[in-house]
Amino acid sequence: MKSAYLAEIRHLDLFRSMRDENFEAVMRGAYVQSFPPLVDLIREGDSSDFLHVVMDGSVELFATWTGKDTTIGIVRPVSTFILAATIRSAPYLMSARTLERSRIVMLPSEDVRSIFDEDSGFARAVVRELASCYRASIKHTKTLKLRTSLERLANYVLQESAARNGVDAFLLDIEKRKLASLLGMTAENMSRAIKALAPYGVHIEGNRVVIENRPDLEAFAKPTPLIDDPAS
Amino acid sequence: MKSAYLAEIRHLDLFRSMRDENFEAVMRGAYVQSFPPLVDLIREGDSSDFLHVVMDGSVELFATWTGKDTTIGIVRPVSTFILAATIRSAPYLMSARTLERSRIVMLPSEDVRSIFDEDSGFARAVVRELASCYRASIKHTKTLKLRTSLERLANYVLQESAARNGVDAFLLDIEKRKLASLLGMTAENMSRAIKALAPYGVHIEGNRVVIENRPDLEAFAKPTPLIDDPAS
DNA sequence: TTTTGCGATTGACATTTATCAATCGTCGAG
DNA sequence: CTCGACGATTGATAAATGTCAATCGCAAAA
Numbered sequence: 393m394k395s396a397y398l399a400e401i402r403h404l405d406l407f408r409s410m411r412d413e414n415f416e417a418v419m420r421g422a423y424v425q426s427f428p429p430l431v432d433l434i435r436e437g438d439s440s441d442f443l444h445v446v447m448d449g450s451v452e453l454f455a456t457w458t459g460k461d462t463t464i465g466i467v468r469p470v471s472t473f474i475l476a477a478t479i480r481s482a483p484y485l486m487s488a489r490t491l492e493r494s495r496i497v498m499l500p501s502e503d504v505r506s507i508f509d510e511d512s513g514f515a516r517a518v519v520r521e522l523a524s525c526y527r528a529s530i531k532h533t534k535t536l537k538l539r540t541s542l543e544r545l546a547n548y549v550l551q552e553s554a555a556r557n558g559v560d561a562f563l564l565d566i567e568k569r570k571l572a573s574l575l576g577m578t579a580e581n582m583s584r585a586i587k588a589l590a591p592y593g594v595h596i597e598g599n600r601v602v603i604e605n606r607p608d609l610e611a612f613a614k615p616t617p618l619i620d621d622p623a624s
Numbered sequence: 625m626k627s628a629y630l631a632e633i634r635h636l637d638l639f640r641s642m643r644d645e646n647f648e649a650v651m652r653g654a655y656v657q658s659f660p661p662l663v664d665l666i667r668e669g670d671s672s673d674f675l676h677v678v679m680d681g682s683v684e685l686f687a688t689w690t691g692k693d694t695t696i697g698i699v700r701p702v703s704t705f706i707l708a709a710t711i712r713s714a715p716y717l718m719s720a721r722t723l724e725r726s727r728i729v730m731l732p733s734e735d736v737r738s739i740f741d742e743d744s745g746f747a748r749a750v751v752r753e754l755a756s757c758y759r760a761s762i763k764h765t766k767t768l769k770l771r772t773s774l775e776r777l778a779n780y781v782l783q784e785s786a787a788r789n790g791v792d793a794f795l796l797d798i799e800k801r802k803l804a805s806l807l808g809m810t811a812e813n814m815s816r817a818i819k820a821l822a823p824y825g826v827h828i829e830g831n832r833v834v835i836e837n838r839p840d841l842e843a844f845a846k847p848t849p850l851i852d853d854p855a856s
Numbered sequence: 857t858t859t860t861g862c863g864a865t866t867g868a869c870a871t872t873t874a875t876c877a878a879t880c881g882t883c884g885a886g
Numbered sequence: 887c888t889c890g891a892c893g894a895t896t897g898a899t900a901a902a903t904g905t906c907a908a909t910c911g912c913a914a915a916a
Contacts, residue, residue, distance in 0.1 A: 457770040476755040485762050512744045522754040523708040529761035530717050537808050538689040583865050815895050
């Protein structure tokens with residue numbers, strides 16, 4: 393069962409350039425677990441005992457304060473989460489819960505840290521990964537502080553389209569209420585934003601998104617790679 | 625002139641554990657420059673040619689989109705900025721300008737990257753630094769998404785007090801308009817927020833901040849280390 | 857098939873925040 | 887010492903966003 397995932401994990405950017413013996417060492421302590429939907433995997437404030445890898449399903453990262461909560465991100469296969477806390481031996485800043493039935497590989501943080509100290513290929517991969525996460529977070533801050541909720545939604549639609557090779561019709565892969573939280577608005581506001589976007593050439597019915605007039609949408613959204621390109 | 629700064633840079637977390645010969649190699653290509661206030665050091669979108677170190681003065685990191693701009697952070701001596709772009713050879717996501725007369729050391733990104741590939745002590749320091757930056761950015765996102773502007777200001781006051789060993793009176797070290805932008809509000813809103821905070825035991829007149837009733841302020845601000853502690 | 861639960865939507869309204877315009881106050885240049 | 891520039895403040899108003907309550911619609915469970 394575990395071995396079925398080894399190859400996939402091995403091909404992740406994070407583990408690709410690690411030496412064989414170190415990869416085996418990390419994976420010896422790993423275990424795979426399958427969780428039903430809506431299971432809390434980690435709670436913000438807890439100490440970071442494991443680096444998690446999502447193999448199947450999807451995981452929501454969220455944060456809470458005085459009763460409110462907000463979605464920070466959605467993690468899909470195959471990728472890791474809470475690397476920064478693991479590396480710094482610091483408490484998690486976010487909670488995580490499964491959104492659907494998910495298979496998660498858990499690597500003891502201690503093992504990850506000790507390999508990190510030994511394997512410079514791994515250390516470099518960790519750096520690249522963290523730099524990406526940091527830059528993604530800065531982009532998120534920029535969209536929150538510089539755009540209205542309508543503009544954020546418009547750019548989200550363009551991003552999702554781009555992630556699917558620029559198709560004009562696709563299905564949303566998260567609930568609208570989660571999307572609303574991710575984009576920093578309420579579910580009610582999201583409903584209204586969807587309607588308000590229609591004049592700019594986007595129609596959303598249920599999960600189905602159709603971009604009917606891309607030039608109009610882009611004229612409104614004014615996307616820029618410095619905020620909206622996940623790769624840069 | 626340059627040599628005067630070597631020791632200080634050497635003691636930064638980022639450079640402390642680097643091998644001597646590598647430190648010397650990086651610093652050979654470095655140069656120090658002194659800038660007047662309000663000079664643009666880098667522009668978002670430019671390619672990352674230098675890792676910058678602030679030795680004196682202060683530097684604002686900000687981002688723009690369609691004519692608006694927002695302050696992302698203020699960098700004070702002695703620390704580096706735009707490490708992530710340097711490491712990833714990616715374009716800057718933020719612009720930077722001096723706020724006052726400032727002395728900046730500039731290290732060619734290429735040199736930093738090549739030492740990074742050779743010196744595992746440095747690589748590890750880079751990881752720790754990036755993990756810190758990433759976590760700081762997540763905390764900023766949390767305060768933006770979970771709190772009102774009044775709550776953000778209240779917590780800012782408590783943070784600044786904590787950074788000064790918990791004193792009850794201190795001077796703001798940035799302009800109110802910059803602070804407003806940093807906290808995600810307008811300057812006008814900041815003026816009103818300052819007044820609105822008075823009933824909770826904080827008085828701000830000019831630069832002078834006085835916490836007159838810390839229990840009340842804390843009851844209102846509800847600070848948590850998972851957002852407000854820069855160290856965790 | 858019917859029931860039931862829950863996310864999505866809608867309308868009415870409240871709150872928060874931004875915008876615009878004017879004025880104040882202070883500090884530095886002349 | 888006076889003037890002017892500019893950041894800070896204030897008031898009036900508008901826009902954006904959130905809250906509350908009710909309803910809708912669909913899909914899973916009975």
